[in-house]
Amino acid sequence: MSNELINEKGWFKRNWKWIILVFLLFWSFIFFITSSGLGGLLGDYGKAYADSTFYTVPLQKVQSNSRVREILGEIEPMGKMSILNGAIDYSEDNKSVKSTIKIFGENGKAMLDISAEWINGFWVYSKINVRIKNPPEIREVIPILKSID
Known part of the structure; x- marks a missing residue:
């Protein structure tokens, strides 16, 4: 039997691929909203909802x-x-x-x-x-x- 410690990777090292994927999807979504004009439409509905x-x-x-x-x-x-x-x-x-x-x-x-x-x-x-x-x-x-x- 070996008494060596098992070193586990940290959370960030285990999940870095998912973090990058979520980051890219988020910025792709923001780019889509702003470039498609959908942001203006959502803004109009927001103004009407508030007023x-x-x-x-x-x-x-x-x-x-x-x-x-x-x-x-x-x-x-x-x-x-x-x-x-x-x-x-x-x-x-x-x-x-x-x-x-x-x-x-x-x-x-x-x-x-x-x-x-x-x-x-x-x-x-x-x-x-x-x-x-x-x-x-x-x-x-x-x-x-x-x-x-």
Whole structure:
């Protein structure tokens, strides 16, 4: 029998290949996000998620519209995750935004289209439309606030 000590390699020496692989994958992912433009898209969703006031006024106007209530019934409150069901596009200077978000009513669902500009600390809306998707027999665009175009 031998009484020699067994020297085990340290954690880093045993796992250096995995560390390098994870490091390379992480930086490849960061490069992909920044070079593909996906970072800007994620940033837009982040801004919209953080600024719930952007959707407050349009949703109040939609809920008080008689034609929308006639078709969809009572509109459900919009949760923070509803933003991910739509599309959002901020301008380069973050002063204007166009958004489409799904809204749900008792009798169906629709898409809410919003265009607005940030002026003197407030959103000024230039267009608010409701596009009825469901029930399918009623395909209609209801202008809540008409575009100035």
